[in-house]
Amino acid sequence: MPIKNGAEYIESLRGRHLKIYLFGKLVDEPVDHKMIRPSINAIAETYDLAANDPELASAHSSLSGIQVNRFLHIAESAQDLVNQNRMQRKLGQLTGTCFQRCVGMDALNSLYSTTYEIDGKHGTVYHKRLIDYIGKVQRENLVIGGAMTDVKGDRSLSPSQQEDPDMFVRIVKRDPKGVYITGAKAHQTGCINSHWIIVMPTMRLKQEDKDYAIVGAIPVDAPGITYIYGRQSCDTRSMEDGDMDSGNAMYSGQEAMIIFKDVFIPNELIFMDGEYEFASMLIERFTCYHRRSYVCKTGLGDVLIGASAAIADYNGVANASHIKDKLVEMTHLNETIFAAGIASSYLSHQTPSGNWQNDDMLANVCKHNVTKFPYEIGRLAQDIAGGLVVTMPSEKEFRSPETGPLLEKYLKGRKGVSTENRMRILRLIENMTLGRNAVGYLTESMHGAGSPQAQRIQIARQGQFEKKKKIAKRLANIKEGEASETVLEPSEYFDRIFGSDNKKK
Amino acid sequence: MPIKNGAEYIESLRGRHLKIYLFGKLVDEPVDHKMIRPSINAIAETYDLAANDPELASAHSSLSGIQVNRFLHIAESAQDLVNQNRMQRKLGQLTGTCFQRCVGMDALNSLYSTTYEIDGKHGTVYHKRLIDYIGKVQRENLVIGGAMTDVKGDRSLSPSQQEDPDMFVRIVKRDPKGVYITGAKAHQTGCINSHWIIVMPTMRLKQEDKDYAIVGAIPVDAPGITYIYGRQSCDTRSMEDGDMDSGNAMYSGQEAMIIFKDVFIPNELIFMDGEYEFASMLIERFTCYHRRSYVCKTGLGDVLIGASAAIADYNGVANASHIKDKLVEMTHLNETIFAAGIASSYLSHQTPSGNWQNDDMLANVCKHNVTKFPYEIGRLAQDIAGGLVVTMPSEKEFRSPETGPLLEKYLKGRKGVSTENRMRILRLIENMTLGRNAVGYLTESMHGAGSPQAQRIQIARQGQFEKKKKIAKRLANIKEGEASETVLEPSEYFDRIFGSDNKKK
């Protein structure tokens, strides 16, 4: 029986007996933990949206022949990738935080094409296994977490060169039925709220790193897994009474560390085992999808722009020209991100396996803007908010018979505005610029799917500077020996734009 | 017989007897004028590209049933609009300047849908006339210039309020065969290089401005037209001997003022006459197309990035990390523009007339980035170039027997680089950042298709701040009277993104 909506999803998480540590203790039942629950609510929205707006958040899968949640769908067209972006923005609007499902979606899609090509070279059966697995999770409508980022140890050394070999997840034992892995994955988005985790390598590998070239699916409650919960700014406000001070009481993100100790993966759930030379293909395709998935942040941007417009209204300054101009600036930045994301999706091409892959240059451009613009949007939101956003008393003061009336009197905005509503919208702005969801809106925008420098490296690789030099030299009337013409560039970006017939000119 | 290529196009311009003033004199034959010719060469490339790469620069028109130059094509799909952007970037690469044909293309497309809607309301026959006219110019393969920007006089007054009624082009006389217009259009891109000019109003009109609500096609050599050529930075270098100092000797842009004195438009070439309430529709659709047409500047950006990469190479510093990083930054900015442009085109919708119109929010976002990023790309190009870009001696010094050898000796770059080539690439950078094509790359990027503030106003109108406020208030758990829900917003941007069923949430 598939999970049909958010409520059923939440129930599906009960009773799994995960080993989760938080504040020095094992968590009894994460579903009922006041600090964890908002992150579960965020994922629940991905179910409800699919139920309420199937065009946006579900798709017909030709793999399983049924309508599936879009997060479990293998892209069958460029429009499918655009639709991911549309859904991501909508969910950003609905939750104001990270809804934690893009890694899984992007992992399934990049594995889909990569396993096809591994099989083509090595005669393996990974692609078939993956299709079976995808069909199963589509039918059951489950949440897939993708586990990529290893803890890495000394960054100047490769996996096999590390003093401690566990700095990257690796196979430590094999038996006829499968393999056993050990290691740790850092900052795992939504892992505790998932049903399955797909483990993947995090960097280009060489022959000597063969044991690190492992991809496989693991149930979140597999023996040998320990979760250590990550702290977020203001996280404990979720555990206080009331709902005002948390700013966005319903929704938050989640990152935890996953530690694997001899965790078993059966053969039928292994999708790469030792084909180290395909690690970079998998990672590049994954990051290509994922950097464009950060379009979700434009949904959060919509929330913050809306909050800023609301507080300007409450403060009675909605018509000040500098306020209106700041709202325009925030919108302009937000839409610049959105444009690059959907442009990357529209400019997709079909892979040999048949699914669709978005444009890499524009995906990197999108994500690179994401590492900057949300910070500026957040700064402008704080500008519009006024200083009260960081000096307001706690909700308890609002509820107290001694101080409540004083605050009601003295923190009034323009006529007709409820003091409480004014405080609530300020707490939302605090939440997204300093508090719990600033983690998702700002820092995760910086580092998720690769830090800024990773995008700059990729933009450099896509830049086709040799081609551009030739274009410039023609206009400057420079005739040079054609030796440099044969320079091979690591990118075919202009061929993708202009069509490969244009290679000649 | 249609014009088949650039050479035929150039010949087609001869012998038209236009009244063009430049440096106080009438120009004999613009085709042979050394300062004007580069702007003609730029348009010639639009013919040659259509011949050499028909997929990119031509299209099958269902109006005329033939393959037509893409600049004359009425968009029959979103992909057609994307293809315009692809072609625009390519032509930017090929010419390094403004190739002057986008205004005509965007005018035809916006008139196509607007005349359809005028006819629907008023029972006029403008749409049919326009289709006939388009068919004709498609078959003859002509260049259409669009004349929109009036000189405007006192900007705080409407056309009919001006002290001098000619500050906006208007009908001064009528007879049974047509109308006569008087007035002036400023900074008309490529007008002298066109075969036809389509006159259009430049701003929202009211009933009392009825005589200003005139749209019609006029041959460039119609009696009563005077052209006054605009100066460009370093324009006279084109008239000096040699080709180095101009930087890009082959190509340039062109802007002139057109003065109409009782110029006749026959009835069959009139496409609006008095339907003042449609002026704003026409202008909004035109600017919507045209702001996204500024994707052309990414082609110029490619040239300037290429020139910067080349000079870094010639200077022997191509591997300095700060140089590489600056090339990445230039590329990132350039592609951010491109992404917004094609995203706007992809996100098109079909108009009642059947042609396609791109997304307005993203078109404005695209153009707004164009008002900033080329300046920053230009700044970085000057950074990489080094000071010599503005202190180099003239070509005459390079050619002189006294100073030539001294310069050859002392202005050498790294081994193996020709001093002349180093100078040539520096002159190209000067050309695009200070010189003749800086006009097109910088200032026209600022003001063409509307100055920055025009985009900010339009982004504000598209921003749906009321919708965003509701999104934010839901997350802040604010329950308010639903009065504000009925606020009408001037935009349906989110409906376009999410589908109109999403209106409810």
Added chain:
Amino acid sequence: MPIKNGAEYIESLRGRHLKIYLFGKLVDEPVDHKMIRPSINAIAETYDLAANDPELASAHSSLSGIQVNRFLHIAESAQDLVNQNRMQRKLGQLTGTCFQRCVGMDALNSLYSTTYEIDGKHGTVYHKRLIDYIGKVQRENLVIGGAMTDVKGDRSLSPSQQEDPDMFVRIVKRDPKGVYITGAKAHQTGCINSHWIIVMPTMRLKQEDKDYAIVGAIPVDAPGITYIYGRQSCDTRSMEDGDMDSGNAMYSGQEAMIIFKDVFIPNELIFMDGEYEFASMLIERFTCYHRRSYVCKTGLGDVLIGASAAIADYNGVANASHIKDKLVEMTHLNETIFAAGIASSYLSHQTPSGNWQNDDMLANVCKHNVTKFPYEIGRLAQDIAGGLVVTMPSEKEFRSPETGPLLEKYLKGRKGVSTENRMRILRLIENMTLGRNAVGYLTESMHGAGSPQAQRIQIARQGQFEKKKKIAKRLANIKEGEASETVLEPSEYFDRIFGSDNKKK
């Protein structure tokens, strides 16, 4: 007996029986409150620095004839104002937060010159009273808080027009010995940690606002005062066990709301009473001092740059060129702020009262950069830090026997780096970019001493655009009627720079 050092200062705060509300309860003894104490420690540093480095943090006062804490000193030279900046930066380095004493210092100095001028016009004795008061607090070495920002209600209305007359602090009663005031001051920096509060008006006043034109000194424990403590991001981490998660366990800022209910000010402590036309002079001089006092943030910037350099080292990437370049960028921005601050101080002039006032244009330029650059420095710090800064487990996990060893193993950086130290420096970065001291480093940088728009208004007033137009027209060889020459400008900035003899040219 004067307070001699930080420890004595802390003792001086005990037993005052202030009425402070926090989390719905009265605070027993703020000195012992774990959440409040770090803000007290920050002020204690201002005492210790004066003891340890008297050249930097104390001065000889010709008022009292003794060496006094620099925060209590009336500036007797431009160098005195520069020395304030030097001290402010140093204390920013020592505390990494707001040390809360600049408002008092700037209030005393602006009152010093303003009372002199009030007396000159009205024959009052405010200046003499103020000198007596200053002498007393200098001798006792006390902390003075300045209370300016009213809660303001509807911002489009003046104090006397508000529906509720208490939206601005005002005199509600008089008797022969003094006056009684009612109202509230919002976001009062360090008020609870002060010995005295000086109440001042917050905006330009008119005749009908006479009762709002009140300035006077009040002991913090005066009857009728209620303090409501402001929440800060992550504030409750100070109340958890351990010192790691708070990031900077020793120091924090403090903002509270002060509510006055019929609070008495005796005549001898009143420094303005009804001279409404001097409110704007007082405020302008205060903001002029205070906007330049934000040089303190460069000390916090030094901390954050240092933390970024340290984490880069711990992560083993200190030599990556992009990391080094980001540290340079942070430094460049930080020093740009510093330069404008000290330039404003150096460019001081003597007031009629004899003390010194810094330059207003450059003070506004300084503060305006402060509203932007710390956000960018913070963004770069997060970039260098890596994602772990927001996904790290709590200190309790580090101390736990179950998870501690796992974290020790898996969160190791480069060889030789203690995992705990790596975590500590990341928590400091979190503290300053999202956590408790982000309040002081970011949001207070935005809104303290006036929000960005306030500086832009003041820069416009100082801009002397009429003078600049004349300069430009001379070069363009424009000869115009000299009518416009007589335009009066609200600024003499160029006279201050060039000397008033330059007025002529």
Added chain:
Amino acid sequence: MPIKNGAEYIESLRGRHLKIYLFGKLVDEPVDHKMIRPSINAIAETYDLAANDPELASAHSSLSGIQVNRFLHIAESAQDLVNQNRMQRKLGQLTGTCFQRCVGMDALNSLYSTTYEIDGKHGTVYHKRLIDYIGKVQRENLVIGGAMTDVKGDRSLSPSQQEDPDMFVRIVKRDPKGVYITGAKAHQTGCINSHWIIVMPTMRLKQEDKDYAIVGAIPVDAPGITYIYGRQSCDTRSMEDGDMDSGNAMYSGQEAMIIFKDVFIPNELIFMDGEYEFASMLIERFTCYHRRSYVCKTGLGDVLIGASAAIADYNGVANASHIKDKLVEMTHLNETIFAAGIASSYLSHQTPSGNWQNDDMLANVCKHNVTKFPYEIGRLAQDIAGGLVVTMPSEKEFRSPETGPLLEKYLKGRKGVSTENRMRILRLIENMTLGRNAVGYLTESMHGAGSPQAQRIQIARQGQFEKKKKIAKRLANIKEGEASETVLEPSEYFDRIFGSDNKKK
């Protein structure tokens, strides 16, 4: 007899028989050359300002005992350096271009202290010779050009490693009376308008580069010197009839290449000869002065802000809020540069020789902002100007009886504004953003006194990151082995700010 004013200065340049090449020909008399003359006029202003405002532009020299032009003055106090900045800004306002005398001023001051230290080590008499020389030029009131930038050849090789040894100026012959030098200096500001040139090395030298370690004074008309004039954007407009199209007909900058062929320097005018280890001291002190001298650009900024305010007024949009905001932004950026410059000057220290040297960190911060902000100010000026700034017809069209009246009619701005004046101010904006003085305002701002990366390297050297790491670690409560404490940093910036007693903390 000293030169007393600008007119006498101009006469002093006549009849020198310099060998200057321009456009392939020898220049007869530069004073009468229409393209060269504006650069001479700019220097003439430095004489007139000294005459008209001696406080600002002259100083009493204790070397010669007389009042001397400030450009020839050795700084005797921090205030003297601040006064240089005040004068530089004023001259920027008066000329709107580069007035070409700062290199000489900064060269004299850096040589003053460096020769003193060379003599102290080597027992040479350079300092005495220099004082004699300075006394002489002070008494005669001459213009000194400083020649530093060699052409450099392959930038990865040192002077003595170059294939062609002349890529850096060097001693090629010696005799008892002096030395002979050969080589070339690129982009020499104002060299043709100078009376003397002081040749200096351009980079750090090693023992094998000894022959390149030569400093000496040479009259501009010494045998063996060839000047090759540099082209500037729109330079030939100065040679057209009329004065409108050049934008700023009176003033321009000048850069030329100087080629030395066996040029003699007598012993008494040699100030360094082989003491290669002092080359870097000389260069560092020179660039330290010179990077702060770029405060001159704030004077040009004042012109451009004034021109923008004027055109906004002429266009009738002076009260649009976005226009006013852009003028504020331009002012803010301009004053940010100014602040850093004068802060560097104020924070000077006395050298062992007795003269004063400004702060290096802040000089670099100043110049680094100069490499960016003028470009943004220029961009905003173009924004305010409107498109006409690049599409206006030539002056000849304005003067023509055919087109003049048409332009007068159609290019009118708001009522009461002369069309010609509107055009003039637009041409001035073109001049400073694309035209002749854009060279000085933009590109020279980028590359003069070192390109941006040179400042970043110097900011890194001054950044004291080790010190900052210690500050951060203290707050994070990190106790580390004190090994790192002994790290030597190349800067004492914090000692300069806080006093060296602060080293301890």
